[in-house]
Amino acid sequence: MAIAPRTPLIAGNWKMNLDHLQAVAFVQKLHWTLKDAKHEDGSVEVAVFPPFTDLRTVQTLLDADKIPFALGAQDLSAHDSGAYTGEVSGAFLAKLDNRYVIIGHSERRQYHAESDEVVAAKVKAALRHGLIPVICVGETSEDLEKFGASAVPVAQLTAALAGVKADAEIVVAYEPVWAIGSGQAATPQQAQDVCATLRGVIAEKLGADAAAKTRVLYGGSVKAANIASFMREPDVDGALVGGASLVVDEFAAIIRYQKHVGV
Ligand code: 13P
Numbered sequence: 001m002a003i004a005p006r007t008p009l010i011a012g013n014w015k016m017n018l019d020h021l022q023a024v025a026f027v028q029k030l031h032w033t034l035k036d037a038k039h040e041d042g043s044v045e046v047a048v049f050p051p052f053t054d055l056r057t058v059q060t061l062l063d064a065d066k067i068p069f070a071l072g073a074q075d076l077s078a079h080d081s082g083a084y085t086g087e088v089s090g091a092f093l094a095k096l097d098n099r100y101v102i103i104g105h106s107e108r109r110q111y112h113a114e115s116d117e118v119v120a121a122k123v124k125a126a127l128r129h130g131l132i133p134v135i136c137v138g139e140t141s142e143d144l145e146k147f148g149a150s151a152v153p154v155a156q157l158t159a160a161l162a163g164v165k166a167d168a169e170i171v172v173a174y175e176p177v178w179a180i181g182s183g184q185a186a187t188p189q190q191a192q193d194v195c196a197t198l199r200g201v202i203a204e205k206l207g208a209d210a211a212a213k214t215r216v217l218y219g220g221s222v223k224a225a226n227i228a229s230f231m232r233e234p235d236v237d238g239a240l241v242g243g244a245s246l247v248v249d250e251f252a253a254i255i256r257y258q259k260h261v262g263v
Pocket of ligand 1: 013127175179180181182183219220221222240241242243244
């Protein structure tokens with residue numbers, strides 16, 4: 001399915017939750033819920049990011065039942081193949097019809113010591129295999145206090161875009177670390193300010209055309225009750241949702257933000 005430029009993207013990062021059987025039940029239920037609400041009209045792109053072990057099963061279900069959700073992985077290797085025990089190649093993800101891959105999530109930066117260099121190498125690996133990298137950037141609360149909200153995300157995105165060509169399709173997600181899983185979302189204005197600044201980085205590195213086309217998402221304690229306030233902001237093109245993407249009715253309500261609050 002061709003996606004119009006800047007179509008809002010609501011993406012569910014399941015993190016290490018839901019095994020492949022639970023994933024099937026979840027995707028079916030979400031599909032039925034949205035279908036009942038007549039909300040599979042393409043006005044919002046829905047993407048799910050299950051654990052690696054679920055991907056084949058979910059791909060088969062999406063394909064067999066013609067469910068219009070995009071599939072994405074939560075990480076990939078910077079390498080294409082070879083002696084890298086435990087790693088997953090972008091080539092394998094592309095074979096499973098993944099459209100997206102999350103790169104540089106703060107949990108990987110924090111728990112797996114992923115540096116800006118590793119993130120940049122993974123972005124290139126994703127693009128080599130025709131995957132759209134969802135590049136995550138965000139500051140901790142210490143960074144926020146010391147440098148303000150934009151400095152760290154700008155530095156992280158600048159590093160991640162090194163060597164990326166102007167016509168590459170990417171997605172950027174601003175995920176303040178202090179807002180992830182905390183119940184304390186950024187304010188819509190904070191999200192807008194950083195997302196606009198990140199769009200400026202894209203303009204500088206990849207050109208005005210890329211900046212105009214690229215979707216910049218907000219992530220961090222997004223729920224049905226606050227999604228509309230983010231989506232009203234001109235530089236927020238969607239959301240990367242963690243906890244709330246694991247609850248069918250809540251995630252469906254987030255996807256239906258236009259309907260239930262009239263944005
Ligand atoms: P929460 O929505 O649970 O805060 O998680 C956000 C996130 O990390 C998505 O990648």
